[in-house]
Amino acid sequence: xxxxxxxxxxxxxxxxxxxxxxxxxxxxxxxxxxxxxxxxxxxxxxxxxxxxxxxxxxxxxxxxxxxxxxxxxxxxxxxxxxxxxxxxxxxxxxxxxxxxxxxxxxxxxxxxxxxxxxxxxxxxxxxxxxxxxxxxxxxxxxxxxxxxxxxxxxxxxxxxxxxxxxxxxxxxxxxxxxxxxxxxxxxxxxxxxxxxxxxxxxxxxxxxxxxxxxxxxxxxxxxxxxxxxxxxxxxxxxxxxxxxxxxxxxxxxxxxxxxxxxxxxxxxxxxxxxxxxxxxxxxxxxxxxxxxxxxxxxxxxxxxxxxxxxxxxxxxxxxxxxxxxxxxxxx
Numbered sequence: 314x315x316x317x318x319x320x321x322x323x324x325x326x327x328x329x330x331x332x333x334x335x336x337x338x339x340x341x342x343x344x345x346x347x348x349x350x351x352x353x354x355x356x357x358x359x360x361x362x363x364x365x366x367x368x369x370x371x372x373x374x375x376x377x378x379x380x381x382x383x384x385x386x387x388x389x390x391x392x393x394x395x396x397x398x399x400x401x402x403x404x405x406x407x408x409x410x411x412x413x414x415x416x417x418x419x420x421x422x423x424x425x426x427x428x429x430x431x432x433x434x435x436x437x438x439x440x441x442x443x444x445x446x447x448x449x450x451x452x453x454x455x456x457x458x459x460x461x462x463x464x465x466x467x468x469x470x471x472x473x474x475x476x477x478x479x480x481x482x483x484x485x486x487x488x489x490x491x492x493x494x495x496x497x498x499x500x501x502x503x504x505x506x507x508x509x510x511x512x513x514x515x516x517x518x519x520x521x522x523x524x525x526x527x528x529x530x531x532x533x534x535x536x537x538x539x540x541x542x543x544x545x546x547x548x549x550x551x552x553x554x555x556x557x558x559x560x561x562x563x564x565x566x567x568x569x570x571x572x573x574x575x576x577x578x579x580x581x582x583x584x585x586x587x588x589x590x591x592x593x594x595x596x597x598x599x600x601x602x603x604x605x606x607x608x609x610x611x612x613x614x615x616x617x618x619x620x621x622x623x624x625x626x627x628x629x630x631x632x633x634x635x636x637x638x639x640x641x642x643x644x
Contacts, residue, residue, distance in 0.1 A: 329438065330558030330565025331431040331496070332386050332398040333405040337412065339393045339421035340480065346419060349392030351379060353415045358388065361415070364407040365399055370543075373533040377550035382535050382543050387554045389545070393421065398569075400556060404440050406452045413456065425632070426457050426477040431496050431594060432470055434563055446473045453477070464625040464637035465594075470498070472596055472637045476629055490633075491603035491611070493577050494596040495568040501589035505559035509540040518544060522587045526580060527553050527572055548572065566590065573604040577612040585616060591642045593619075598635045608636040618643055 339349065346352060358381065359369055367385040374380070381388040386398040395412065399405045406428075416423065428449065436444050442452050450461040459477025506512050507521055514520040518532045523544060530546035530553060537543075540560065546553040553570035568584045581595065597608040605611035609626045619640045628634040 326560075327435060327438065327563060328558055328560065329401055329433055329435065330556070330563065330567070331433055332400045332556065332567060333403065333430045333443070334396070334398045334428065334494075335405055335408075336394065336396045336427045337416075337423060338425040339395075339416055340424040341393070342420045342422055344420040347392065349419055349421055350390050350395055350416065351392050352419050353390065357411075357415060358390070361408045361411045362388070364411065365397070365403050365405050367399055367403055370535050371533055373531055373545060373547055375531070375547045375549060378547060378552060380533060380545040380547050380552060382533055382545050386543065386556055387545050389552050389554075391550075393424075396552075398554065398556070398567075400558070402439060402443075404443070406442065406449065409452075409456050422479075423457070423477075424480050426453075426459060426479070427474060427598070428453055429472065429474040429596075431472060432465075449473075450475055462627050464596075464627060464635070465623060465639055470592065470594065470639065472594060472625075474627070474635060478629060478632055489573075489600035489603045490571065491573055491597070491599040491605050491608075492569065492571045493580065493611070494594075494598075495581060495584050496594040496596070497566040497568075497584075497588050497590035497592070498564065499591035500559070500564040500566055501591075502561060504587065504589045505557070505561070505564055508536070508542040508557045508559040510536050510538050517542065522583070523555060526568075526583045526587075527551075527570065546570075575604055575606075577605065581612055581616065585619075593640050594637060595640070596635060596637045598633060600633050608634045611636070614638065616640065 367383045370382045372381045379390045385400045385403050389396040442448050457477035461475045465471030513536050518524045530548040532546050534544035542557040544555040551572040556567050558565040566588045597611045599608040620643050622639045624638040626636040
């Protein structure tokens with residue numbers, strides 16, 4: 314069965330915008346340094362990313378994080394966390410050998426693992442291990458004792474998530490975690506026009522309104538030729554990231570941040586006003602004591618001009634929960 318029914322791509326050229334997303338939390342051991350994964354050098358990350366088939370384009374550093382804009386999406390490195398998002402036909406899981414080896418070099422142990430992505434438009438164009446979620450689970454289970462879950466309808470856009478919790482209780486951290494992802498498709502053509510290099514202004518992050526989503530962030534962005542856009546933002550220890558595939562037949566935009574807020578209402582409304590999608594998915598992943606509360610109560614489910622078609626929540630007992638809601642424009 315295809316990932317999405319009734320998908321027809323007339324163009325000879327196709328690019329899969331949906332990112333594969335791998336996040337690993339680590340825990341200290343007796344010999345760990347406070348810098349943790351920040352002690353891994355840029356050449357080492359370049360070696361790791363070569364296994365994924367992408368390159369580093371630029372980087373930004375804050376006290377707590379190194380952010381890399383990639384040729385296919387983003388990499389964020391914290392002392393005890395690594396987040397990698399890669400789009401297109403990248404082979405993200407190929408990096409696991411090196412990533413685990415790097416963590417062992419700095420005396421860290423794996424604590425919590427998530428791997429996720431929206432169902433691909435054309436899974437048959439993916440490398441062999443990524444044509445189905447079942448095959449991705451098999452690869453992941455060679456490294457971790459995890460489980461895979463599907464949120465959403467089997468014959469429409471849905472969310473795949475793999476989770477492996479390697480600790481009996483959350484590791485000692487100075488804060489709890491929460492993350493929102495907004496995955497958008499069938500974008501407004503006028504909104505997408507500004508992400509073609511021939512149309513882009515001097516600073517598309519300002520002219521588009523992207524810089525106002527989380528004000529006072531350090532923006533590191535890249536406009537691709539002839540089209541496409543990637544942005545990493547840092548505000549202290551918190552990141553945001555946007556990736557735009559503007560071509561009409563397979564338009565796609567993703568937004569993500571781990572900024573702690575009591576409600577995601579404002580962020581979601583700002584994102585929707587910029588990109589104007591016909592369809593979008595909101596996925597909230599939150600620790601049980603996160604500032605936003607339970608993941609299924611982290612925002613008002615009503616947005617003008619949109620109808621929520623389905624919502625699923627998956628709770629990982631005593632640790633985290635994820636809620637995935639699917640919306641479509643009201644006709």
